[in-house]
Amino acid sequence: MSSITALNGAFHNGMIEIKDAGLIGMITLRGDLKSEVVAKALNFVLGVTVPDQRKITSTPKGSVAWMSPDELLIIIEYKDVSKVISSLNNILSGSHSLVVDVSDARAVFALTGNAIRDVLSKGTPADLSKDVLPIGEVRRSRIAQLAVAFWFTDEISCQLICFRSVGAYIMEWLKNASENGSEVNFH
Amino acid sequence: MLNLTCPNCGITADETDLHCDGQAHIARSGINANDDELENYLFMRDNPKGVHFERWRHIYGCGKWFNAARCTTTLEVFGTYSAQTFTPPKALINKIKKKRPNWEGFTK
Numbered sequence: 001m002s003s004i005t006a007l008n009g010a011f012h013n014g015m016i017e018i019k020d021a022g023l024i025g026m027i028t029l030r031g032d033l034k035s036e037v038v039a040k041a042l043n044f045v046l047g048v049t050v051p052d053q054r055k056i057t058s059t060p061k062g063s064v065a066w067m068s069p070d071e072l073l074i075i076i077e078y079k080d081v082s083k084v085i086s087s088l089n090n091i092l093s094g095s096h097s098l099v100v101d102v103s104d105a106r107a108v109f110a111l112t113g114n115a116i117r118d119v120l121s122k123g124t125p126a127d128l129s130k131d132v133l134p135i136g137e138v139r140r141s142r143i144a145q146l147a148v149a150f151w152f153t154d155e156i157s158c159q160l161i162c163f164r165s166v167g168a169y170i171m172e173w174l175k176n177a178s179e180n181g182s183e184v185n186f187h
Numbered sequence: 188m189l190n191l192t193c194p195n196c197g198i199t200a201d202e203t204d205l206h207c208d209g210q211a212h213i214a215r216s217g218i219n220a221n222d223d224e225l226e227n228y229l230f231m232r233d234n235p236k237g238v239h240f241e242r243w244r245h246i247y248g249c250g251k252w253f254n255a256a257r258c259t260t261t262l263e264v265f266g267t268y269s270a271q272t273f274t275p276p277k278a279l280i281n282k283i284k285k286k287r288p289n290w291e292g293f294t295k
């Protein structure tokens with residue numbers, strides 16, 4: 001059987017465009033982010049250093065996001081996940097760490113448009129101003145009562161992730177919040 | 188509206204992004220505790236009108252715990268600090284004393 005995303009190709013075009021981001025490889029890495037071994041692991045996988053607090057570092061091969069003082073999210077191609085996990089486990093073996101494939105445990109949305117900050121602000125208490133959430137910074141907060149994380153890759157493009165089981169709900173929420181005629185024009 | 192700055196990720200989060208877990212710096216009573224000590228540990232909490240120290244968790248954010256000092260009547264936040272401490276930092280206590288000269292000070 002082939003893999004399908006939680007959103008299964010969902011698409012909506014209102015104040016912003018909401019799109020199923022497709023199959024995306026995601027690996028949670030927990031460990032001591034200040035340790036040499038974690039630095040070595042990231043360098044091997046993506047050729048990058050550990051991102052600063054709340055930042056996401058992107059390369060043509062993938063991205064790595066700072067999720068908490070001891071947690072990173074590695075975002076790569078879906079088909080590369082098992083290979084990368086075994087490399088990570090090899091490098092990290094013996095250190096207090098955890099590497100988990102969360103690719104199929106998340107739903108990923110690609111948002112496009114000028115009103116993304118306004119739309120998300122309808123349901124999250126996070127400060128969406130450009131000063132507080134600049135491009136390249138990850139924000140973990142909630143939409144309605146559900147945990148989400150989102151980051152802008154440029155001024156009109158945003159990636160948003162949530163748990164897979166609530167993907168359909170978040171899709172409906174985003175559709176409703178971005179209905180034409182409900183413009184806020186704040187951000 | 189209550190905003191607290193999480194010392195673990197640096198975000199100033201709205202109260203609804205956080206979860207409060209009550210009084211901070213509670214002395215744990217273990218297996219050798221007598222009934223009074225265990226009752227005190229399990230059930231007896233301070234409920235001050237004024238300066239209070241609490242445990243909070245950045246539940247929708249980085250997921251980590253921290254401690255906060257605030258005023259229960261005005262909601263003024265004096266500061267937040269690491270959960271890995273047995274008492275509030277000296278500098279924070281001095282800051283509160285300056286703002287609230289009649290405060291009796293931190294007691295466990």
Ligand SMILES: [Zn+2]
Nearest residue numbers: 193196245249
């Ligand atoms: Zn935090």
